[in-house]
Amino acid sequence: MAVTLKEVAMRAGVSRSAVSRTFTEGASVSAKTRAKVEKAAAELGYAPNALASSLTTGRTKLIGLIANNFHNPLILEVFDLFTRGLQDRGLRPLLVNLSGASDPAASVRMLRQYSVDGVIVASSTLPASFAEAFKSAGLPVVHSFGRPSAAPDVSVVGIDNVACGRMAAEALLARGYRRVAFLGGPQSATSTQDRMAGFLAAVAGHPGVTSSASFASDYTFDAGRAEMQRLLAAGQAEAYFCGDDLLAVGALSAIEDAGLSVPGDIGLIGLNDMEMSRWQNIGLTTIHQPVAQIIEAAITLVVDTIADPGRTPEVRLFPCRVIERGTLR
Numbered sequence: 001m002a003v004t005l006k007e008v009a010m011r012a013g014v015s016r017s018a019v020s021r022t023f024t025e026g027a028s029v030s031a032k033t034r035a036k037v038e039k040a041a042a043e044l045g046y047a048p049n050a051l052a053s054s055l056t057t058g059r060t061k062l063i064g065l066i067a068n069n070f071h072n073p074l075i076l077e078v079f080d081l082f083t084r085g086l087q088d089r090g091l092r093p094l095l096v097n098l099s100g101a102s103d104p105a106a107s108v109r110m111l112r113q114y115s116v117d118g119v120i121v122a123s124s125t126l127p128a129s130f131a132e133a134f135k136s137a138g139l140p141v142v143h144s145f146g147r148p149s150a151a152p153d154v155s156v157v158g159i160d161n162v163a164c165g166r167m168a169a170e171a172l173l174a175r176g177y178r179r180v181a182f183l184g185g186p187q188s189a190t191s192t193q194d195r196m197a198g199f200l201a202a203v204a205g206h207p208g209v210t211s212s213a214s215f216a217s218d219y220t221f222d223a224g225r226a227e228m229q230r231l232l233a234a235g236q237a238e239a240y241f242c243g244d245d246l247l248a249v250g251a252l253s254a255i256e257d258a259g260l261s262v263p264g265d266i267g268l269i270g271l272n273d274m275e276m277s278r279w280q281n282i283g284l285t286t287i288h289q290p291v292a293q294i295i296e297a298a299i300t301l302v303v304d305t306i307a308d309p310g311r312t313p314e315v316r317l318f319p320c321r322v323i324e325r326g327t328l329r
Contacts, residue, residue, distance in 0.1 A: 003046040012040035025090075061091050063302060064111045064119040064139075068098040068126050071220045072246050074274045074291075078122055081295040089303065091117075098126060104133035111139060118302040120144060122295075124158070124191035125219070140305035144298040147190040148315040155305065155313045157298045161191050164287050164320050165198025168241035168269050171285075171322050173206060175329055177267060181212045181237035183227060183251060185219040185244055195243045195271065212237065216247055224250025232258050239267030239328065245274045248284055252327070268327040271320075283326035290318045 009016045014033055021027035022037040029037075040046075063086055067075055083093045094114055098107060107130060111119060118140040121131045124147075131154045134141040146156040165182075172180045182199045184192035196213050203211040214231060216223035224247030231237075232254065242248035248270035255266050262268055270277060270286035277284035297316050305311055 003044045005046075008037060008040050008044060008046045011044060012036040060115045060117055062094045062114055062116045063091050064096055064114070064116040065093045066096050066098055066107070066119060066121045066123065066126070066130070068100075068123050069219055070097060070099060071218070072244070073276060074246070074272055075122075077275065077291060078295065081292055082120065082122065082299070085295055085299045089299065091303075098123075098130070104130045108133050108137045108139075112137065118142075118306045120298050120302050121146065122298075124161075125186060125189040128153075128190075138309075140302055140309055142298045142302045142305065144294055145191070147194065148317060152313045152315055155301045155315070157294050157301060157316045158318070159289055159294070159320050160317050161194035162198035162201075164271055164289075165195040165200075165241070166202040167198075167287055167320065167322060168195075168271070169199045169202035171269055171328065172239045172241065172267065173203070173209065175239075175267065177239040178209050179238040180209065181214065181231070181240050183224070183231070183240045183242045183247060184213065184215045185223070185247060186217065187215040189219075192243055195241075199241050216250075219244045219246060221246050221250040221253070224248065225254045227251070228254035229258075232260075236266060239263075239269070242268060242270045245270040245272040245277045245284060245286055248286070248327075249276060249282060252282065252284070262327050263329045267329055269322075273323050277323075277325070285325045285327045286323050287320050288323050289320055293318050 005016055005019050009019045014036060018029060018033050019037050021029040022034050065082055069075060086093045094116060119134045121143045122145060124145040131141050131143040135154050142155045142157060144157045146158055148156050180203060182196045184196050186192060200211055203209050214227060216227040228251035240251060242251055248268050252262055252268060255262055260266060270284050273286050273288035276282060277286050
């Protein structure tokens with residue numbers, strides 16, 4: 001049987017309300033009483049009931065963590081960092097899979113059912129309308145990996161995808177490639193659009209360099225492989241900026257299956273610097289996205305927004321850098 005609050009009160013020689021206040025954040029209790037209660041709780045192995053506490057405080061400490069691409073291994077790193085970061089602050093993550101979702105209102109209803117204190121949207125492909133719908137429903141929300149704007153409706157934490165596109169183009173041009181291409185994820189994703197825009201704009205200023213763009217159906221290995229197979233049949237470029245590491249690994253597989261080599265015949269550069277890109281048999285040159293910093297900032301912002309729902313939304317962007325490995329000449 002679980003140890004009850006009454007048993008702790010009896011062991012500590014205090015009232016049950018004193019025990020309750022000891023384990024209620026912000027409640028008033030003397031240092032002497034707190035010490036007695038905590039000692040009795042430790043001796044009995046008592047842990048406060050989080051659900052009961054939420055009825056008293058009006059706060060569940062639940063943070064809805066929204067994602068929609070569970071086929072990309074990067075989401076495991078994102079979930080690991082988010083869940084540990086939230087738990088370290090005494091918060092509880094509620095994972096929500098919105099793969100294939102198209103109705104923000106339905107997502108709002110789902111989150112309200114669980115009485116979450118706040119929401120973090122962790123996606124570069126979900127439309128901004130989802131985060132905006134949560135805010136309109138009165139839920140503190142932060143969009144991590146979202147598209148920044150000069151006057152955001154909700155706080156956004158991420159990277160400058162246009163700058164990353166330029167960075168990739170400059171890396172290819174510096175190595176003498178003259179037929180370059182962008183292989184992006186879903187064309188509707190703002191991350192795809194911005195990375196392509198930066199890439200093509202940077203290439204356009206170089207006479208004698210040709211460029212093209214194509215899109216995979218998703219940010220997955222299979223989608224990257226399928227699109228590269230199509231490109232190889234149509235006549236490949238010298239080098240590709242793949243808008244995601246997993247797309248690049250799929251492209252690498254297709255290139256090698258076609259009897260070609262990387263970087264001997266075709267160069268590849270990805271984006272994210274996910275764990276797989278560091279594997280010895282892959283060694284992908286890529287653009288490092290500071291995922292840990294983005295997640296820490298997103299957690300801080302959602303906590304601050306819960307404390308002050310009227311705070312002005314802000315944008316925090318973190319710089320990226322090229323990681324040299326072995327897929328460019």
